[in-house]
Amino acid sequence: MKADLAPRGLGRPTMTNSWGRALAIALYFAAALLVVAIVAQALIVVEARPQDLITGIHGMADIIRRSMPPDFSRFPSTLWPTLQTVDIALFGTAIGIVIALPLALLAAVNMTPSRYAYYGARGIIGFTRAVPDLVWALLFVTAVGLGPFPGGLALGVHSVGMLGRLFAETIEQMDMAPIQALELTGARRVQVFTHGIIPTILPSLLGISLYRLDENIRSSLVLGFVGAGGIGFQLLTAMNLFQYQEVSLLLIIIFVIVLGAERISAALRERLA
Amino acid sequence: MLRVRGLSLRYPNGTLALTDFELTLAAGEFAVVLGGNGSGKTTLLRCIARTVKPSAGEVWLGDIDLSVLDGEKLRRARLALAMICQHASLVRRRSVLANVATGTLGRHRTLWTALGGLPAAELEAARGHLAEVGLADLAERRAGTLSGGQAQRVSIARALAQRPRVLLADEPVASLDPEAAEDIMRLLQRLARTERIAVLCVLHQVELAYAYADRVIGIRAGRIAFDLPKSQLSREAVHRLYLPAAA
Numbered sequence: 001m002k003a004d005l006a007p008r009g010l011g012r013p014t015m016t017n018s019w020g021r022a023l024a025i026a027l028y029f030a031a032a033l034l035v036v037a038i039v040a041q042a043l044i045v046v047e048a049r050p051q052d053l054i055t056g057i058h059g060m061a062d063i064i065r066r067s068m069p070p071d072f073s074r075f076p077s078t079l080w081p082t083l084q085t086v087d088i089a090l091f092g093t094a095i096g097i098v099i100a101l102p103l104a105l106l107a108a109v110n111m112t113p114s115r116y117a118y119y120g121a122r123g124i125i126g127f128t129r130a131v132p133d134l135v136w137a138l139l140f141v142t143a144v145g146l147g148p149f150p151g152g153l154a155l156g157v158h159s160v161g162m163l164g165r166l167f168a169e170t171i172e173q174m175d176m177a178p179i180q181a182l183e184l185t186g187a188r189r190v191q192v193f194t195h196g197i198i199p200t201i202l203p204s205l206l207g208i209s210l211y212r213l214d215e216n217i218r219s220s221l222v223l224g225f226v227g228a229g230g231i232g233f234q235l236l237t238a239m240n241l242f243q244y245q246e247v248s249l250l251l252i253i254i255f256v257i258v259l260g261a262e263r264i265s266a267a268l269r270e271r272l273a
Numbered sequence: 274m275l276r277v278r279g280l281s282l283r284y285p286n287g288t289l290a291l292t293d294f295e296l297t298l299a300a301g302e303f304a305v306v307l308g309g310n311g312s313g314k315t316t317l318l319r320c321i322a323r324t325v326k327p328s329a330g331e332v333w334l335g336d337i338d339l340s341v342l343d344g345e346k347l348r349r350a351r352l353a354l355a356m357i358c359q360h361a362s363l364v365r366r367r368s369v370l371a372n373v374a375t376g377t378l379g380r381h382r383t384l385w386t387a388l389g390g391l392p393a394a395e396l397e398a399a400r401g402h403l404a405e406v407g408l409a410d411l412a413e414r415r416a417g418t419l420s421g422g423q424a425q426r427v428s429i430a431r432a433l434a435q436r437p438r439v440l441l442a443d444e445p446v447a448s449l450d451p452e453a454a455e456d457i458m459r460l461l462q463r464l465a466r467t468e469r470i471a472v473l474c475v476l477h478q479v480e481l482a483y484a485y486a487d488r489v490i491g492i493r494a495g496r497i498a499f500d501l502p503k504s505q506l507s508r509e510a511v512h513r514l515y516l517p518a519a520a
Binding site for chain 1: 322324348349351352355356358360362363364365366367371375376378379380382386387388389391428431432435
């Protein structure tokens with residue numbers, strides 16, 4: 001009777017046990033080799049040459065030396081592009097929210113009115129997300145010319161994809177019991193939406209939107225490099241003109257904007273939780 | 274008040290969940306439905322509330338047959354029928370008062386209510402319903418902070434705000450401790466007597482049925498096993514309800 005109660009693995013090793021263990025070790029070894037092979041092919045494909053980094057360090061040091069000290073006399077001229085950068089992100093995020101919310105309702109399994117609407121909405125969300133914001137910016141620069149407007153449009157369209165997906169997932173994970181209870185009281189569809197669905201998911205949607213705004217501020221810096229205005233455009237101009245002291249000032253401003261946006265967004269999201 | 278005639282539900286896989294169910298419930302009557310797991314108790318309530326369409330039979334609420342209605346007509350007819358479930362299903366981030374007042378939404382078709390607002394008069398009436406369930410002082414609390422028993426009382430207040438003639442309760446005390454369960458049963462009994470609401474309550478607790486029901490309906494494999502006034506109900510009949518199918 002005692003033998004029946006003994007844990008199975010503690011008995012004498014059988015032939016089956018030892019074969020199983022050997023197979024497990026072989027599998028671990030094969031998995032480790034596979035990881036090494038994947039990393040090795042990545043190094044080959046990117047033509048990694050660490051020695052070039054060491055020999056070229058003088059060039060980098062030279063640029064850093066020429067960037068010091070930052071040219072703070074240029075500060076007033078950076079204020080307008082800084083505001084543009086933040087506003088491109090705000091504009092893009094606002095467009096993204098307005099379009100993504102109805103799309104997300106169609107793209108959520110528990111809310112969609114039909115299969116066609118579901119696949120249609122998922123298709124739009126997938127496409128706008130798959131095309132990078134930089135490509136959208138190039139397209140809009142071609143359409144409406146240089147400046148912050150194409151940058152805002154690019155971030156808006158790309159945000160539709162990112163926000164649409166996250167909004168739809170939030171709606172799908174929502175507790176449906178209060179919604180069904182409201183339907184049972186005889187409330188109309190629009191009332192169920194405004195009195196049940198919106199209060200339930202609003203904090204999550206606001207949290208996601210704030211996170212997106214934080215991401216968009218970072219993206220709007222880069223979009224300036226393709227002519228979409230803001231501080232990124234000023235940074236590119238300063239680099240092309242070898243004005244490295246202005247470059248270092250702009251990098252400090254970018255650092256402050258990114259860190260500030262990140263902290264404010266995180267604090268607000270924490271309050272909403 | 275509520276008449277169910279020959280109600281049957283066959284699932285698409287062919288299983289008969291409910292067979293020829295007959296039931297009449299008068300205003301002010303408090304009936305409890307007992308039965309084992311999977312016997313068809315919840316299915317019966319869902320068919321009556323028309324959250325599922327029965328395969329056959331009629332569900333008369335006053336002089337309206339719910340079983341033939343759909344869409345807007347069904348929504349309007351169903352206003353006289355409220356349902357509470359095992360879990361209170363409140364909107365957790367809204368106040369207790371707002372949750373109660375949402376029970377009145379079906380009667381209003383204004384832009385204000387479509388935009389998420391609630392009529393001032395209904396909010397005032399909701400305070401009265403909260404007082405009826407003994408929670409007047411919690412009106413401004415967020416619903417997500419309530420205990421299970423309090424939340425269930427709020428869901429009953431929401432059902433009252435609907436001004437129903439029939440109240441369906443699907444295991445309303447299943448997740449509550451014994452004291453809170455007794456409170457809820459006393460409340461339902463009082464509402465049936467004072468408000469003249471016909472209450473049909475599914476329970477698993479046989480003793481609560483003995484203590485509070487006017488009538489007990491036994492259901493087994495989707496059919497009525499008995500439908501008796503509490504005074505005529507034998508312990509043996511209830512015991513047989515829970516025996517395995519082969520017994």
